[in-house]
Amino acid sequence: MDVSIDAITNNIQLALAPVFLLTAVATLINAISARLARSVDRMRAIQHRIQEGSIQDQAVLIHMIKEANEAKVRGRLCTAAIFFDVLSGVFISLTVLELFFFQAGAVRSLQATYVIWTFVLGLISFMTSLSIVLSEVVYAYRSAGWNTPFPK
Numbered sequence: 563m564d565v566s567i568d569a570i571t572n573n574i575q576l577a578l579a580p581v582f583l584l585t586a587v588a589t590l591i592n593a594i595s596a597r598l599a600r601s602v603d604r605m606r607a608i609q610h611r612i613q614e615g616s617i618q619d620q621a622v623l624i625h626m627i628k629e630a631n632e633a634k635v636r637g638r639l640c641t642a643a644i645f646f647d648v649l650s651g652v653f654i655s656l657t658v659l660e661l662f663f664f665q666a667g668a669v670r671s672l673q674a675t676y677v678i679w680t681f682v683l684g685l686i687s688f689m690t691s692l693s694i695v696l697s698e699v700v701y702a703y704r705s706a707g708w709n710t711p712f713p714k
């Protein structure tokens with residue numbers, strides 16, 4: 563095991579390269595969390611208005627129930643996206659740990675296979691999360707209530 567300063571510095575640099583991807587993962591989790599919070603708040607506001615019974619127009623009531631259900635779907639999509647984003651963060655973190663320990667000489671067996679698989683699984687999870695976020699954004703736009711009936 564090489565313990566020179568140059569070797570240690572090189573090992574740390576190699577192990578920390580994927581950490582920059584973790585910044586993107588954390589940023590995406592923050593953005594999705596904000597979307598989830600807005601969806602939940604909207605669903606609660608709609609349910610509160612429905613439960614208080616102040617809506618007399620049947621068309622408006624039907625539209626509000628539909629909008630509450632759409633908010634639930636958006637919440638589920640956001641939750642799935644957060645799940646895959648967190649999973650991506652776990653895989654990328656494992657990659658960082660593997661690179662550090664493998665470069666430090668602590669473990670040598672099957673090192674390339676583990677690093678490749680954890681990194682690839684991290685990227686696949688991240689891309690899955692991005693795809694779900696895109697579908698949630700498209701769904702949110704399509705269900706934005708452009709044809710909201712107004713009470714007379």
